[in-house]
Amino acid sequence: MRLELRDVHHVYARGTPFQVEALRGVSLVVEQGEVLGIVGGTGSGKSTLVRHMNLLLAPTSGEVIVDGVDATTLGKSGLRRRVGLVFQFPEAALFAPTVEEDVAFAPRRLGLEEAEVRERVSETLRSLGVGDLAGRSPFALSGGEKRRVAIAGVLAMGPEVLVLDEPTAGLDPASREELLDLIRNLREAGVSVVLVSHDLDEVAEVADRVCALHEGRVRAVGTPAEVFYSDPAQAPATVRVASLVNESRPGIGEPVRLDETLGALRALPGV
Amino acid sequence: MDNPGIGTRPGGSLAVCCERVSFSYPGSERPALSGISLELRRGEYVGVVGPNGGGKSTLVRLLNGLLRPDSGRIRVSGHDPATEPFEVRRHLGVLFQNPENGLVAPFVEDDVAFGLENLGVPREEMRERVAGAIRAVGLEGYERREPHTLSGGEKQRVALAGLLAVEPEILVLDEPTSMLDAAGRGEILGRLEALRAQKTILHVTHHLEELIHADRILVFNGGELVANESPERLFSDAGLLRENRLVLPVVPRLALGLGLPATLGTPEDLAEAILAGARAG
Numbered sequence: 001m002r003l004e005l006r007d008v009h010h011v012y013a014r015g016t017p018f019q020v021e022a023l024r025g026v027s028l029v030v031e032q033g034e035v036l037g038i039v040g041g042t043g044s045g046k047s048t049l050v051r052h053m054n055l056l057l058a059p060t061s062g063e064v065i066v067d068g069v070d071a072t073t074l075g076k077s078g079l080r081r082r083v084g085l086v087f088q089f090p091e092a093a094l095f096a097p098t099v100e101e102d103v104a105f106a107p108r109r110l111g112l113e114e115a116e117v118r119e120r121v122s123e124t125l126r127s128l129g130v131g132d133l134a135g136r137s138p139f140a141l142s143g144g145e146k147r148r149v150a151i152a153g154v155l156a157m158g159p160e161v162l163v164l165d166e167p168t169a170g171l172d173p174a175s176r177e178e179l180l181d182l183i184r185n186l187r188e189a190g191v192s193v194v195l196v197s198h199d200l201d202e203v204a205e206v207a208d209r210v211c212a213l214h215e216g217r218v219r220a221v222g223t224p225a226e227v228f229y230s231d232p233a234q235a236p237a238t239v240r241v242a243s244l245v246n247e248s249r250p251g252i253g254e255p256v257r258l259d260e261t262l263g264a265l266r267a268l269p270g271v
Numbered sequence: 272m273d274n275p276g277i278g279t280r281p282g283g284s285l286a287v288c289c290e291r292v293s294f295s296y297p298g299s300e301r302p303a304l305s306g307i308s309l310e311l312r313r314g315e316y317v318g319v320v321g322p323n324g325g326g327k328s329t330l331v332r333l334l335n336g337l338l339r340p341d342s343g344r345i346r347v348s349g350h351d352p353a354t355e356p357f358e359v360r361r362h363l364g365v366l367f368q369n370p371e372n373g374l375v376a377p378f379v380e381d382d383v384a385f386g387l388e389n390l391g392v393p394r395e396e397m398r399e400r401v402a403g404a405i406r407a408v409g410l411e412g413y414e415r416r417e418p419h420t421l422s423g424g425e426k427q428r429v430a431l432a433g434l435l436a437v438e439p440e441i442l443v444l445d446e447p448t449s450m451l452d453a454a455g456r457g458e459i460l461g462r463l464e465a466l467r468a469q470k471t472i473l474h475v476t477h478h479l480e481e482l483i484h485a486d487r488i489l490v491f492n493g494g495e496l497v498a499n500e501s502p503e504r505l506f507s508d509a510g511l512l513r514e515n516r517l518v519l520p521v522v523p524r525l526a527l528g529l530g531l532p533a534t535l536g537t538p539e540d541l542a543e544a545i546l547a548g549a550r551a552g
Contacts, residue, residue: 041452042423140299143323170368170449172322172477174516198452201521234453237521237538244542249549258521262528270549 001067001082001160001192003030003053008062010048010216022048024216025062030161030192035183037207037224038196039234044213046196047088050163053194054083081110084159088166090150094138099125102138103152110157124156125149128182144175148182162186163194168202180206204228204236204256225254241265285346286441286471287311287334287363292343294329303329305494306343313440316467318482318502319475321491322516327475330491331445334473335365348440361390363441364434368449370426373433379421380405380414383432390437404436408462424455431462441471449477479506480520483536490515506533 010023022045030036030053038046051057052064055071064071071079087093096102103121112120125131128148133141138149147167155162164183168176183193183206197203203210203224210227212219212234220227228235232243238261239254246252249268255261289309295302304326311317319327332338333345336356345352348362364386367373376382384401392400405411408428413421418429427447434442444463448456460481463472474482482488488505490498492515498505505511506523522541523533531548535541 041454170323170446170477172516173479173518175323176477177518200453238525240538241522241525241542241545244538245545248546258524262525265525265529265545268545268549 001030002032003083003161003192004028004063004065005049005052005059006063006065008049008052008059008064010045010052010057011060012048014060022216023052023059026213026216026218028211028218028221030194031209032160033187033190033192034208035187035193035195035206037203037210038194038213039198039200039203039210040213040219042198043215045216046213047165048216049213050085050165050194050196053161053163054080054085056080056085081157082159083161083163084154084157085163086151086154086165086167088169090154091138091143091146094146094150097137098134099130099136099138099141099149100134102149103156106153107156120156120158121152124152127185128152128155129178144171144178147171147175147179151182159191161192161194163196165196166198167195168197168199176202200228200234200236201238204238205258224256228256229254284313285310286313286315286348287473288344288346289330289333290344292333292340292345294333294338294340296329302341302494304333304340307496309489309496309499311441311471311473313471314468315486316472316474316484318485318488319473319491320477320479320482320488320515320517321497325491325515326494327491328445329494331365331443331473331475334443335360335363360439361437362439363443364437364439365443365445366427366431366434366447368446370423370430370450373430374418374426377417378414379410379416379418379429382418382429383436386433386437400436400438401432404432407435407466408432409458422455423451424458427451427455427459428462431459435466439470441473442466444472444474444476446476447474448481478520479517480522480536483523483534490517492516503532503534 005026005028008023008026012020012022026049040046052059055064055076066074094102100121104117107117107120125134130145130148133145138146168179180202186193207224210224211221212227220230228239232239238256238258242252242255242261252264255264289307292304292307293302294304321327333340334347334352336352336359339353347359350358352359374382376385380401383404384397387397387400408431410428418426448459483502485502487499487501489496498511506519522536522538526535526541527533531544535544
């Protein structure tokens with residue numbers, strides 16, 4: 001699926017003294033099978049933006065286009081099956097007595113055959129590395145496990161675009177790495193992933209493209225190198241180190257991922 | 272514990288003392304903490320790390336009396352949090368993960384004063400302490416702002432000011448930056464660094480880079496205290512890191528990959544070391 005936002009504005013509480021313009025004309029494309037990182041400070045509009053991707057929020061003005069078609073004509077339930085949205089701290093919404101039941105809830109509501117529901121659930125849990133948890137209570141799991149079960153509930157719908165809003169916040173570092181591996185696996189499987197994160201280091205590792213928001217506008221969009229080197233003060237640690245080194249010893253290029261950066265720095269004579 | 276009496280005396284050299292403390296949540300098969308013994312000396316800055324479910328947050332809740340140990344003994348500035356929680360909370364303040372949950376009052380200054388109002392502090396002194404706490408977190412001019420209009424980092428600073436106004440000698444920080452963006456994180460960490468000379472600090476986090484200047488780091492896993500090491504030792508011990516699901520931050524990983532010390536914490540420090548090496552080579 002190619003998902004496009006055209007000049008989207010969003011105003012909260014319009015016409016009241018609390019009116020806030022959270023998005024001020026955002027145009028952005030999510031290409032088929034890419035990982036798009038969305039970064040920006042608190043209040044820059046990241047969460048508001050991604051809520052437009054499945055029309056959970058309707059734009060105050062502007063359009064959301066799915067494969068060339070105006071998304072508002074597609075029907076909300078169909079759209080939400082194709083664009084899955086995982087909120088911040090999604091484990092807060094776990095509710096069923098077992099992991100399996102929890103993950104089965106949404107696919108069952110699609111009206112699928114019970115056998116197909118079970119198949120999807122077990123396949124999704126397996127792909128997330130939590131297949132052995134199917135019979136457990138979701139409330140007895142660790143933080144990282146709960147997070148993955150909650151993501152499984154959305155993935156079991158078989159979305160073409162998966163939107164993850166701060167999926168690693170509060171997770172231990174090893175669980176964070178596992179979640180980044182999951183994102184890479186989804187990309188392999190042809191699913192587009194929109195990763196909203198304030199952790200620039202993790203965005204640097206997995207994103208194909210990055211969109212930087214500032215006060216409800218797109219400050220920069222492009223490859224991670226283009227976006228992060230355009231403002232090294234707001235860049236991952238790799239880019240900050242490489243930029244500082246470049247100032248005195250130019251010629252190491254614009255590495256972003258950790259392995260690229262290490263390679264570039266090792267190539268410096270004398271290091 | 273060579274001298275078990277030392278932690279029981281207010282004004283002694285130990286701020287916190289735990290002896291063989293165990294705790295299980297009701298209905299849970301395995302203990303959340305089992306047989307933990309630890310000490311914090313006055314003025315120390317001690318980090319706490321470990322996987323989700325390792326026991327870090329349980330320790331915080333036992334220290335301020337939200338939970339009572341099943342067995343063992345805890346003293347905070349000489350007081351037992353299980354039986355004297357209100358006394359303990361004058362000495363030990365906790366900054367929690369999500370600042371949204373802690374802010375209650377219509378204006379910043381009322382929020383900062385909230386904890387003091389319960390302590391029966393005279394009005395004039397209260398005013399001074401609130402002003403002092405707001406200064407200590409760098410929020411002068413924000414007194415009449417409404418907390419909901421602030422950024423995440425500002426809100427967390429308001430919550431920190433509320434703690435400081437009570438003037439506890441011990442600060443416990445339970446993942447204080449996990450909800451904040453890079454700027455907010457820098458704000459909080461900078462304020463903590465400035466406080467470290469005056470307070471005993473216990474800082475729970477998933478981000479090892481925040482602890483690079485800590486005096487020592489406690490590693491909790493599976494309810495046990497599995498390591499008590501300096502940052503230098505922990506950062507260089509790949510086995511210990513892996514066993515406890517810890518991952519080094521980007522800058523120390525780059526440093527180790529280039530044969531430089533893992534305690535180079537900031538991009539600036541690392542770039543300087545690389546350039547110095549390149550010049551020497």
